[in-house]
Amino acid sequence: MNPVLNMLPFSRALWQATFYTTILALSSLFPVQSLVFDHERVSHRYEAWRLFSSFLYAGPELLWRRCSYFALFCIYLQWKISSTLEDDLYPTLPADLAWQTLIAGSAIITLNVPLHTPILFPELLIAYAALLASRSSRSYLTFAHGIISLPMQTVAPALVIMQVMVAQELFAVVPALSGLLVGYAWAWLLERRPNALAAPRVLQFVFPDQPEKPILVDDGLEDTAPPPQVGGGMWDGVAVNVRAVPRLGTPNFHGGCRY
Numbered sequence: 001m002n003p004v005l006n007m008l009p010f011s012r013a014l015w016q017a018t019f020y021t022t023i024l025a026l027s028s029l030f031p032v033q034s035l036v037f038d039h040e041r042v043s044h045r046y047e048a049w050r051l052f053s054s055f056l057y058a059g060p061e062l063l064w065r066r067c068s069y070f071a072l073f074c075i076y077l078q079w080k081i082s083s084t085l086e087d088d089l090y091p092t093l094p095a096d097l098a099w100q101t102l103i104a105g106s107a108i109i110t111l112n113v114p115l116h117t118p119i120l121f122p123e124l125l126i127a128y129a130a131l132l133a134s135r136s137s138r139s140y141l142t143f144a145h146g147i148i149s150l151p152m153q154t155v156a157p158a159l160v161i162m163q164v165m166v167a168q169e170l171f172a173v174v175p176a177l178s179g180l181l182v183g184y185a186w187a188w189l190l191e192r193r194p195n196a197l198a199a200p201r202v203l204q205f206v207f208p209d210q211p212e213k214p215i216l217v218d219d220g221l222e223d224t225a226p227p228p229q230v231g232g233g234m235w236d237g238v239a240v241n242v243r244a245v246p247r248l249g250t251p252n253f254h255g256g257c258r259y
Contacts, residue, residue, distance in 0.1 A: 008091065011082040011094075015079050021057055022056070022058045022075060025057055034053075057119060058078065060166070085097070089132075096198060098207050099200065101124070108124060111175075130183025134183070
């Protein structure tokens, strides 16, 4: 089954926009310089698309020999981290994740204007990883079908180190740390003021609320309600699924056990 189709709405839309933007740029169908963030061009020439395209281009600013392999790896990381984030924290509220991503992106832009950071894709990815580490109940994040597992708390620092290694200069740690700061501030606001980050109604038309995922019981049937509780003495609190087998004649129950 196609893993992209299994993604929740916002992470799927974000991944597809990143994939097509990056592939078209690497194919030289339009110049990379038209995608990077430039405060002067945005404020004086009104090239407002740069506010979004700088988050959607996963390759380097200057094309180099093996940039396509690195870009594909970054796209894979975004697919894994963003889909896990939406699955764990926003399974029924994709509009909230979209709205909060816009807020986090605005904060990243504000912090990186004096740094003249051209590509903001890594900073948003680091913010996602920091938020996931702070709010998710997972202990590990697995890659490559479970072949590689990283402790959740190490994913964001690993992305910061990777960004410095790719840039091959120590100054690259400063914009990377801006993503880390935004991610932890995001997690703090979710804990302290969750209602303040709720999405406006207009965004809910684009990303409507999703139904809760049904729970699969042993017989493969969907069960959205908890099983009934059988009371009586020592069997208080024992859960019995009375519809798991067909009834033949008079059902035989003894002491809360199923036959």
